[in-house]
Amino acid sequence: MSIRYDDRVAIVTGAGGGLGKSHALALAARGAKVVVNDLGGDVHGVGGSSAAAEAVVKEIIDAGGEAIAHGANVCKADEVEDMVKKAMEKWGRVDILVNNAGVLRDKTFVKMTLDDFNFVVQVHLMGSVTCTKAVWEIMREQGYGRIVMTTSSSGLYGNFGQANYGAAKMAVVGFMNTLCLEGAKYGIKVNCLAPTAATRMTEDLLPQAALDLLTPESVTAGLLTLVDDEAPNRTILCAGAGGYARAVLYETEGTFLPVDAQTPENVRAALEQINDPTGQQEFTQGGQQTMKFLGKAAAAAGVKIG
Template sequence: MTIRFDGKVAIVTGAGAGLGRSHALALAARGAKVVVNDFGGARDGTGGSSEAALAVVDEIRKAGGTAIANGANVADFEQVQAMVKQVMDEFGRVDILVNNAGILRDKTFSKLEMADIKAVIDVHLMGSIHCTKAVWDIMREQNFGRIVMTTSSSGMYGNFGQSNYAAAKMALVGLMNALTPEGRKNNIRVNTVAPVAATRMTADVLPEELLKRIQPERVTPAVLYLCSDDSPSKTIISAGGGVFAAATMMETAPVRLDDAELSPEQVAARFGEIANWSSARPYEESFAEVQAFLTLAAA
């Protein structure tokens, strides 16, 4: 079955270049009306220009699609609210939100200034929260919504010199997890993509030959699937270079220590059993994990 977005309205943040541009062009090519949001700042979030967003809108229109540009800074909730009002005035609905906007301020933790930490969290985490909050009630009233967060392997697995970025990116997985049950009854599905792509964010950290193989267009199919009517929910898709994988949080089977052996020494002695990954499984929601612990504790 062909995935189409005819009649749907999609907001893509950070869509002036890289991954966001690729997502916006692909959504428009499959029938969506696209809001190309881009603050137009540099990679570290400084500056600002509407040129990039307008250029993408021009590309979409020349290809026969429908698009408008918006220069809201996702770190500013008032600007985001104004953007969503513009979208509602123009199109009357919001069906899809792709939270893609991001900046980098990479330094080792000892060299990071608090301003570097705040700036990265404000764009990645708070920007995604602002945009999601601004469209949430609209999607609830429509009984339809597809929201895609953008995480990173740096957050899921760690990366030297990216503690600010990693913290923000992993927080988005928690946001997805919590929003999934809240959106369920109104057909709002929240998912996450973990991209590996050649963008200005990775331009100086990967060799040229590799960058040619991981163009943003090789990530976008995963995002479009997560935006589709038949998308899953609470799913992380890692994507890069035309390669795709699903990721999840896992936990080993819980191990109970009797009161007589309740000590740090016994935790150490039985850690091999506690950390037996062959018993690992994901939990659907927090309560399922708590219930497993309570059941064993009461045994």
């Protein structure tokens, strides 16, 4: 069965080029009405121009689709609210939000200024928060929503020289983990995309032969599965060069120490058991960890809880 977005309205941030452009074009090609958002700055977040977003809109319209451009800075609530207002005035709903806008200011932590750290966190984390906040009530009231946060292997696993970027990209995973719980009963599903693609952010990092394989379109194929009617919820989908995988945070079964043995020496002595992956679990709510530990303590004390 073909995946379509007819009668759906999508907002894609940072859609003037790279992954965002690929996402916007693909959504439009499958029937979505698209708000192409782009501030028009460079990869470091400097400057601004509507030309890139307008060019993507023209491409969509020339292909028979519907789209409008908006140059909202994703960190500025009033500009984002205006963008959402324009979408509502034109189409009456917002079904899909793809938080894709991003910047890089790479340096080793010792050389990185706090301003550069804060700026990257503001764009990636607070930009996603601001855009999501602007559509959240709309999606709740209409009983439908699909939101994607763009995370990264730099956040999930670390990457030299990207302390700011990695921190922000892991933060949006935490943001997703709570929103998917709060939005579920309103038909809102929230997921993360961890892309690897040849864009202006990666063009200076890899040889051309590798860049040729890392097409934005291969990532977009994954993105499209996160925003359709049958989308999963709370999934970190990794995509690049035709490869697709799910990243999962597990917690080991661990160990239990009675009150008179809860010392750092005993914790260190138990590290082998603490690190043992046998019986590890994927938790979907923070309280599950608490109940696991309480269960061990209660069993050792011979008491019942709950």
